[in-house]
Amino acid sequence: MQDKNLLEDFSCFYGLLFHSFAFMCDLWLLSSQYALFDIVGKLFLSQRTVRCGTWLKKRDKQLSKKVFDFVHKHFWMKAFLTLCSFSCDGSVWFTIPFVPVLCHLYKSPQESATFSRWKATLFSVDFALFCFVVLCCCTLSAVLELSLKVVVRRKRPSFNNKSSFVIPAEKWSFPSGHTMRAFTICSYVSFRIPWLRSWFPILRSELASILFVCCLCTWACLVAISRIGRGRHFALDCYAASVCGRVTSLVLLTPIVDRFLSSSFFIFVSKLRTR
Structure with a gap:
């Protein structure tokens, strides 16, 4: 059961990571080319991006620790x-x-x-x-x-x-x-x-x-x-x-x-x- 949960964590993590990475790349490209998107990004998306990055970093550390503990058992x-x-x-x-x-x-x-x-x-x-x-x-x-x-x-x-x-x-x-x-x-x-x-x-x-x-x-x-x-x-x-x-x-x-x-x-x- 623990192995199954670990596999599910892996798949969910990488699926979400892929979409988050694509979203961040698109946002960066748009904001670098158009001043309007740059303003919108600073006013509306900055806090959301920070929260998403903080959550992703936390999940990254949790998943890595799970894999480390599982391997060393x-x-x-x-x-x-x-x-x-x-x-x-x-x-x-x-x-x-x-x-x-x-x-x-x-x-x-x-x-x-x-x-x-x-x-x-x-x-x-x-x-x-x-x-x-x-x-x-x-x-x-x-x-x-x-x-x-x-x-x-x-x-x-x-x-x-x-x-x-x-x-x-x-x-x-x-x-x-x-x-x-x-x-x-x-x-x-x-x-x-x-x-x-x-x-x-x-x-x-x-x-x-x-x-x-x-x-x-x-x-x-x-x-x-x-x-x-x-x-x-x-x-x-x-x-x-x-x-x-x-x-x-x-x-x-x-x-x-x-x-x-x-x-x-x-x-x-x-x-x-x-x-």
Whole structure:
């Protein structure tokens, strides 16, 4: 019964949050373009907006505390969510995609023919380009995350006192960097399924592609839940991070940015190989 109530709280919270976010965006756009709406907003909507924001923040903290308490009652769930959180850690996603890129950037004269064939088989130029763009996804999401944290400066949840931070900006909670990175990678990779089919033939099946995208989305959602369950972020931090992650991936998928990254990668590789 408690699990059902928790699930209902999740669905109601995110449904209301979506409509509130859309309403606030529309109101801000109108008030910034038309002086009449600006006056009406100040006279009529200001107190209502403040009350709505206060209520939303209160519900956000209550829901996050419920999830935190529920997770810490079950050791297996805490361990599983810790693993999910680590799967999107910056140390993982700034290291693993760098290996194929490094293989093409570094070419030693003493390199054996066997190693060259192995490298060409496992790490093709196209795959290195794909990993390079994934690194750009992680970098852009990290820059956006740290910038928002410095600007918003929302404190971390008070019910978790075991947090430690390497970068000073990480002591702030809004938005969740892990969640933003997860949704950025999930969105970008989902749109790049045609690229992946050349390296993973199993994805040439439509059913396999759909299942793969569903697994990616599930993984991204689990990362978001893990950040709430471990007491590192509030629910609103993860929701905002998921939206920012989607926007970041869409920016990198635009033709202009895509061509710029591709040309930059090939120019850089060609210059290194001519030395």
